[in-house]
Amino acid sequence: MRRAPTLAASTAAALCLLLTATACSDARGSEDNEPPTVPRGLTVEAGSATSVHVMWNKSTDDVGVSAYLVYRGNTKVKEVSGDRHMVDVTGLTPKASYAFSVRARDAAGNVSPVGEKVPVTLLAPTADDREAPTVPTGLTARGAGPRAAKLRWDAAKDNEKVTAYDIYQRGTRIHSVAGYATSTLVTGLHPGTDYTFTVKARDAADNSSPPSGAVGLTTATAPASGAGPGSTAPGDFEVRARAEGGAYHLDLSWEPPETGGAVAAYEIHLDGRAATTLMWGGDAPEGRAEHSFFVTKERGRTYRVKLRARLPDGNWGAFSAERTVTTR
Missing domain, CATH: 2.60.40.10 (Immunoglobulins)
Incomplete structure (x- = not known):
């Protein structure tokens, strides 16, 4: 004779179903569908007649970047872990021209759009050169x-x-x-x-x-307090206010920090707060940099201005000297 389930058994079964459904719902809700940002600041240097050194800035992701994919043209030639931001590509043809790009991938398999394609031409081979350079x-x-x-x-x-x-x-x-x-x-x-x-x-x-x-x-145990010899801060920072069309703009100029790679982004602060992020990507100037932006239509406003560079490893460098400027 088949017995009806007891109240306790029914309650336990219902609770089990509820917990299972909730777990499934939570799993669905926690799916990672957001791809990492595009790797920026890509540089490609021909290190020899058959190899190039590829370096890029760190991407960001809502969970974490697990790998970078390096492409020669449309062909993937290297894959490195997410904590690496450079790689050598070897076995290339002397004097040939190539274009390289990088994509970021997270643990869920989401892949960023492809970054800028940077061209490079390999060096000419040197016949029977077996003599190494002198020691630096x-x-x-x-x-x-x-x-x-x-x-x-x-x-x-x-x-x-x-x-x-x-x-x-x-x-x-x-x-x-x-x-x-x-x-x-x-x-x-x-x-x-x-x-x-x-x-x-x-x-x-x-x-x-x-x-x-x-x-x-x-290395230091505390964040750098500002610019100085060997600092990651932009140097010789200058700011002036300019009136144009009934509005005031700030004209900024500075010397980029020497990072060993392209500085693809700067963060500009007004009065101690982040005001805007300047993104240059692969078009970052090699020499003195300049940037202008609108701030106000009011005369007599005073601003404190400073900026910092995003380093090749993705961290922000030290701030430049802070300048004070007034709209007149």
Whole structure:
């Protein structure tokens, strides 16, 4: 004889169904459908006759970026983890021209739109070049806030030409710059941490010099308080108010910080608060930068103005000196 379920059993079954339905609803509600932002600040440097160094700024995501996809034309050639923002692409054809781009992907598989395509032409090969460049000398390192370090060195020499400098941290290559550079900003470091850097010179035939002398530093444990030698802050910052068409605009100009990569974005603050974000992408000026924007129609308004750059690792750098300007 089949018995009717007891009240307790019925209640338990209903509660189980309710919990199951709620769990399913929560799972559906927590689906990640938002893709990461487009990687910006892409730079591509030909390090030799057969390789390029690709570097970009960190993307953002509502949950987190899990990987970056690097494309040569429309073909994916590299995939790196979300905590990396640079990679070498090898096996290319000497003197050939390519265009590279990067997309970001999150753990749910959402992929950002493709970033700007940056062209590059490989170097000419050097026949039977087996002579490595000389060792870079005079390496120095200075802290640039809690997450960055400014490195400088004296140029190496080569029987043909130095085409790249590779920066190493305890024997692991973490960065590369063009052969004409003798300084760079290494970002993505941890506050209050000991680091040891060396530099090697490389030529078009991929011959590498022995490492330079090692130099060490300990990053700061607190945020940088402002500009200074080796700072990540924009330099020589100037502001003036300009009247035009019954309105006032602010004209800004500054020297970009030396980051070892393109500065794709700046955050401009008025009176201590973020007012606007200037996005340049791959069109960031190489020299002194300028920007103008509307502020008010009122005469006699005084503003305090400063700005900071987004570094290649995605963190904001130190603020520039603050300037005061009045609409007249």
